[in-house]
Structures are given as structure tokens and as C-alpha cells.
Amino acid sequence: MGKLASIRYDAYNSHMPYPSSSFDxxxxxxxxxxxxxxxxxxxxxxxxxxxxxxxxxxxxxxxxxxxxxxxxxxxxxxxxxxxxxxxxxxxxxxxxxxxxxxxxxxxxxxxxxxxxxxxxxxxxxxxAGAGQLQQAFEKLKRELEEQGLFDPEHKKPLPSFPRQVAIITSPQGAAIRDIQTTFERRFRGIQLIVIPVAVQGDGAAQAIANAIDTANRWSKDNQAKALPATPALISTTNVSPDAIIVGRGGGSIEDLWAFNEAVVAQAIFRSELPIISAVGHETDTTIADFV
Structure with missing residues (x-):
């Protein structure tokens, strides 16, 4: 830990012998x-x-x-x-x-x-660790951008009339309640398929990536049954989602870090289903938002 004397200056010319002021x-x-x-x-x-x-x-x-x-x-x-x-x-x-x-x-x-x-x-x-994490964020962002993962031509359009949407999030978090409330109010004919995952901590990023792959596999297998047109939370493999929402509630940069991992970005990029990133608050930005 550095000494308090090692304050970083944003607005003070530190070589001055004494501070400038109205004091004469x-x-x-x-x-x-x-x-x-x-x-x-x-x-x-x-x-x-x-x-x-x-x-x-x-x-x-x-x-x-x-x-x-x-x-x-x-x-x-x-x-x-x-x-x-x-x-x-x-x-x-x-x-x-x-x-x-x-x-x-x-x-x-x-x-x-x-x-x-x-x-x-x-x-x-x-x-104190947020500075190092921000540097890691910017480094990975540059690398993925150079690899073309953020190019607009790779983004999949959302379906006009989705029948089922896979929700990849924690089943205990605030995000799933907010998503369900929004769909009940505005999109009552769409089924919500919950794929529960940990959204922070060890293994969270890989779990999110695996869930994205799972939703794509379900869609490709075309296993959907005729389901009632009511907004319900379904947990079954016998479905065929048309789109994916990946999300969680707000938090610090450490809390949101799983969505800044390369493994998640790559899973979003290779997904054949369109993905909506709903991570954190409006002011939060993660790598998942750019892919």
C-alpha cells in the first residue's frame, strides 16, 4: 500500500512551491x-x-x-x-x-x-481493485473489437413475433422479477424459458456461456410443443426459443465481471439466436453489451 503522500493529482500542478490562492x-x-x-x-x-x-x-x-x-x-x-x-x-x-x-x-x-x-x-x-479491473476491461474490449466480434454485420435481428424467449439469469435475483413483470405488462403472448445460472463468482462466466449454447441447441432441435399463450416461467428442455435475454441486476464492476469475460463474449458471438444484454443499470456497461 502506498503512502498517503502519493496522492494522484488531476487539477493541481504539483511542482509549485506552494498552492496558488487569494492568500497574499x-x-x-x-x-x-x-x-x-x-x-x-x-x-x-x-x-x-x-x-x-x-x-x-x-x-x-x-x-x-x-x-x-x-x-x-x-x-x-x-x-x-x-x-x-x-x-x-x-x-x-x-x-x-x-x-x-x-x-x-x-x-x-x-x-x-x-x-x-x-x-x-x-x-x-x-x-481499490476497480482500477485494475477497468484496465482489464479496456484491454479485452480492444482485443475483441480487433477480432471483429463487435462488427454490426454480425448482429442478429430480433424476430418480429417471438413465441418463446430464453432468460439466462439467476432465478433468485431482481432481474428475473423485472423481466417477468415487463413481459406480463407488454408481451403477454410470449413464453419465458428460464435457464438458471450463477451470475457472479467462480464459474459464473462459463455457466452463462454454457446456457447460451444450450438455448441455441434447443432451438436447433426444434423440440417446441404447443404451449398456452400466457406469460409463464418454464423450466424444461422441450422448448424452442426464438431469442435470448442475458441479464442480472446492478452492482459493482466486480459483481458484473462475469459478463466481461471472453468466454461469454464468444458464446454471444457464435449464437445463432439474437441476444439482448440486460446487465446492470442503464449506466453500467459490460463487454456483453458490445457483441
Whole structure:
């Protein structure tokens, strides 16, 4: 773990001998400051000099206040830093922070005047491993794009009147309930065929790929029976889907990682059935979305 001194700068020219601000040392060195005025001046200097920076460390002394604000200490082996993340910012955090967790914070240094102590005002929080995962995501995305897996001409058109749709997801997750509700409301004549899989953890990516292959095999074998035209969840091999939905609810980049694996991308690419990727929230993007 690096030292707190190894803050990464986004908006501060680190070679400057001291931060630029409205503080004029020549004209104010003989000024007698009130405590509150000096604190305010120090706050202005800190926020001007250390805005948009990132710092990595371990969470400790986490307090989740009833107001919704989070207060905690960020530490490493040789230092610590008080930090806060206000409720209107922490609502966007897609994981539950815990003491002992390593995170990367983005925000600014400020000063809390009542105590005269400086603190880090957090605007974004991410698990420390997310940076490496994002790099792996971008690397695989480039490789698959070069291989032609994202080319538009390979995408299969959706059928105008699908009779059966295979749903590849966790049977216990929120995604299956949302999908079923949508079909009941808008597409009552379509049968839903659930192929249950784990959507995160060891083996999840291979399970998803296998399920895609299974749905294609069912369709190719053309084993469908005449089924009643009601939206129902069916778990049987005696079906013939016309399309596939692969999905899960939202989560962190770690939670969604199974859908960023090459084995899933390749299964989507070789599928003869059109596939809709319904992974995460609207703001989430996975490799499965591009194929």
C-alpha cells in the first residue's frame, strides 16, 4: 500500500512551491487574524490546491450517520486522513463500504472550521481493485473489437413475433422479477424459458456461456410443443426459443465481471439466436453489451 503522500493529482500542478490562492503573504504577514478568518483562509487554500485529487487507503472508524452522511478515516501504514462523504454523493456508491476495505477516493481537501482540522471531502468512492479491473476491461474490449466480434454485420435481428424467449439469469435475483413483470405488462403472448445460472463468482462466466449454447441447441432441435399463450416461467428442455435475454441486476464492476469475460463474449458471438444484454443499470456497461 502506498503512502498517503502519493496522492494522484488531476487539477493541481504539483511542482509549485506552494498552492496558488487569494492568500497574499506579503500584504497579510502583519495581519492579526481571528481564528475563524484564518480557518476560512486555510480552507480556501486547501480546496484551491487539492481539488479533484485521488487518494487510496483503508477505511477505518466508519460512521454511517442517520442523516445519511458517511464519516470515516482513510489510513495506510504511516498516516491517516479524516474523510467525509455526504448523502447526496454516497447514494451513487454501488457497494457497501466496510472497515478494513481498501478504496480509492476522489474529491478535495478541506478544513472543518469548528475543530480546525482538515479532512477529505469525498465525491466518488471505488474499491481499490476497480482500477485494475477497468484496465482489464479496456484491454479485452480492444482485443475483441480487433477480432471483429463487435462488427454490426454480425448482429442478429430480433424476430418480429417471438413465441418463446430464453432468460439466462439467476432465478433468485431482481432481474428475473423485472423481466417477468415487463413481459406480463407488454408481451403477454410470449413464453419465458428460464435457464438458471450463477451470475457472479467462480464459474459464473462459463455457466452463462454454457446456457447460451444450450438455448441455441434447443432451438436447433426444434423440440417446441404447443404451449398456452400466457406469460409463464418454464423450466424444461422441450422448448424452442426464438431469442435470448442475458441479464442480472446492478452492482459493482466486480459483481458484473462475469459478463466481461471472453468466454461469454464468444458464446454471444457464435449464437445463432439474437441476444439482448440486460446487465446492470442503464449506466453500467459490460463487454456483453458490445457483441
Amino acid at each position: 503573504q506579503n500584504t497579510t504577514k502583519n495581519t492579526i487574524w481571528s481564528v475563524s478568518d484564518l480557518n476560512q483562509q486555510a480552507r480556501n487554500c486547501l480546496e484551491s490546491a487539492f481539488s479533484g485529487v485521488q487518494v487510496e487507503g483503508e477505511i477505518s472508524d466508519l460512521i454511517q450517520h442517520r442523516s445519511g452522511h458517511w464519516y470515516f478515516t482513510l489510513k495506510d501504514d504511516e498516516g491517516q486522513l479524516r474523510a467525509a462523504m455526504f448523502s447526496f454523493k454516497n447514494k451513487s456508491v454501488r457497494f457497501t463500504p466496510e472497515n478494513g476495505q481498501h478504496v480509492i477516493l476522489t474529491g478535495k481537501l478541506s478544513l472543518y472550521a469548528p475543530r480546525g482540522s482538515y479532512q477529505f471531502i469525498t465525491e466518488r468512492m471505488a474499491p
